[in-house]
């Protein structure tokens with residue numbers, strides 16, 4: 771098969787391929803049921819070119835999916851890295867360590883790129899402080915409140931193999947599991963009529 775044919779075949783089957791052909795690396799988002807989403811991710815030890823590429827891929831895939839957060843396991847990489855894009859707050863964190871400055875809580879709707887079309891209320895802490903590193907190994911701190919705090923908690927959970935269904939109260943979780951069983955995630959499910967992109971992590 772010629773290279774031109776390979777490229778055109780890819781272009782037909784994958785909507786993100788136009789960007790891929792320009793050198794961007796938009797990766798498929800793993801869906802609930804993929805075992806990597808239940809696996810505890812490893813700490814990053816090498817702050818090298820490979821890590822910098824992972825951060826780029828995460829950021830570009832998050833932009834493409836128009837979500838608010840994306841963790842490395844969601845694109846099939848078992849390392850402790852996540853990217854976020856909540857309003858004007860955009861960035862990423864390597865090896866995040868989460869702490870809570872107070873006891874305040876928030877309740878509200880939450881979605882996950884690994885559960886297309888599934889949105890349910892999840893109780894979270896209102897304020898978070900996450901300490902971590904840049905892709906060069908420099909220490910950074912990310913202070914979050916409201917949606918950004920929700921995002922940071924959701925993404926850090928992903929790195930521990932914890933999913934938002936685990937954080938729902940039992941009644942809500944039961945409803946969510948029913949919706950998940952009924953959901954048809956085969957084929958292209960990028961857009962949902964109910965999407966609220968600022969709350970999909």
Ligand SMILES: [Zn+2]
Pocket residue numbers: 881882883884924928971
């Ligand atoms: Zn998620």
